[in-house]
Amino acid sequence: MTDWLTGCPAPAKLNTFLHVVGRREDGYHLLQSHFRLIDWSDTLDFARRDDGLIRRTHELPGVPESADLTLRAARLLQERLGTPYGVDLTLHKVLPAGAGLGGGSSDAATTLIALNRLWNGGLSRAQLMELGLQLGADVPFFLFGEDAFVEGIGERLTPYPGPERWFVVLWPGIHVPTAQVFASPRLTRNTPIGTIASLAATPLRNDLEPVVRALFPEVDAALEWLARHAGMARMSGSGSCVFAEFAEPSEAERIAAQVPSGWQAKVARTLHRHPLHDWL
Numbered sequence: 001m002t003d004w005l006t007g008c009p010a011p012a013k014l015n016t017f018l019h020v021v022g023r024r025e026d027g028y029h030l031l032q033s034h035f036r037l038i039d040w041s042d043t044l045d046f047a048r049r050d051d052g053l054i055r056r057t058h059e060l061p062g063v064p065e066s067a068d069l070t071l072r073a074a075r076l077l078q079e080r081l082g083t084p085y086g087v088d089l090t091l092h093k094v095l096p097a098g099a100g101l102g103g104g105s106s107d108a109a110t111t112l113i114a115l116n117r118l119w120n121g122g123l124s125r126a127q128l129m130e131l132g133l134q135l136g137a138d139v140p141f142f143l144f145g146e147d148a149f150v151e152g153i154g155e156r157l158t159p160y161p162g163p164e165r166w167f168v169v170l171w172p173g174i175h176v177p178t179a180q181v182f183a184s185p186r187l188t189r190n191t192p193i194g195t196i197a198s199l200a201a202t203p204l205r206n207d208l209e210p211v212v213r214a215l216f217p218e219v220d221a222a223l224e225w226l227a228r229h230a231g232m233a234r235m236s237g238s239g240s241c242v243f244a245e246f247a248e249p250s251e252a253e254r255i256a257a258q259v260p261s262g263w264q265a266k267v268a269r270t271l272h273r274h275p276l277h278d279w280l
């Protein structure tokens with residue numbers, strides 16, 4: 001049994017569309033969405049400890065240890081397994097947080113996958129997905145590990161592979177609090193439920209976009225800039241990142257090179273599978 005794992009990737013996702021189709025009793029919203037994995041990632045290192053302690057060696061601005069999704073994921077798995085092992089973990093943060101890319105959820109998913117291996121946990125993909133849902137609505141998707149049609153609050157997943165694409169992902173430099181967006185009285189929550197086939201024939205839309213545009217002028221400006229230069233633009237998740245989609249990398253690079261200074265642009269490509277897919 002190996003006692004450390006380094007350079008474990010935690011890739012971001014984009015929502016090519018996102019419909020809000022209802023609300024549960026507990027306030028969580030029912031969604032229909034196409035989630036795609038992209039090759040823009042955080043990375044994590046893990047070193048097993050024999051004394052049961054779970055420690056981080058990184059700092060995350062604004063995120064205390066008690067809220068850090070990597071530590072929360074490690075504690076949850078430790079408890080579930082009843083293992084005597086602990087871990088020193090290090091997150092190399094690259095993805096902007098609160099940006100609709102699911103970075104924190106992906107960090108949590110990678111922690112569960114890596115520690116299940118490092119601690120010889122033996123949990124299946126389905127068991128980890130159930131555990132991951134306790135940490136966040138996006139975590140099960142990253143454990144699923146491939147493009148998916150996502151329903152419920154994020155726990156009902158059907159494989160939905162999309163074509164190879166390149167995206168210009170534009171981060172307007174702000175963090176959007178997901179809960180505030182879902183709590184908005186402006187949010188429409190009654191988009192008709194579709195099937196994969198019917199939705200494939202429907203124009204792509206993110207129902208959270210009008211709410212975020214109204215609350216955050218930076219997101220509105222980024223969408224407007226990208227629509228003008230790329231011919232299309234949509235927001236991912238609850239923002240703040242917006243993106244345009246291309247069939248060719250050269251076109252994406254051309255648009256990314258024109259992005260005004262002050263905004264960060266990244267050209268990212270679709271991933272066929274999560275890089276750690278075969279660890280489960």
Ligand SMILES: C[C@](O)(CO)[C@H](O)COP(=O)(O)OP(=O)(O)OC[C@H]1O[C@@H](n2ccc(N)nc2=O)[C@H](O)[C@@H]1O
Nearest residue numbers: 027028029030105136137138153154178179182237238
């Ligand atoms: C909108 C998406 O980004 C789409 O990918 C996700 O569904 C959000 O997932 P997430 O960031 O992992 O969200 P969580 O950490 O589980 O929830 C943050 C807050 O957003 C709201 N929330 C989230 C997901 C959802 N389906 N309905 C909600 O109403 C809840 O108020 C919740 O307290």
Ligand SMILES: Nc1ncnc2c1ncn2[C@@H]1O[C@H](COP(=O)(O)OP(=O)(O)OP(=O)(O)O)[C@@H](O)[C@H]1O
Nearest residue numbers: 067068069097098099100101102103104105107237
């Ligand atoms: N390891 C982590 N990385 C990033 N954020 C974390 C982490 N742990 C806790 N958080 C908290 O979670 C919040 C949401 O982070 P995350 O990057 O998942 O948001 P997001 O990209 O907007 O997700 P979504 O696509 O689900 O809306 C952050 O604002 C931060 O306070």
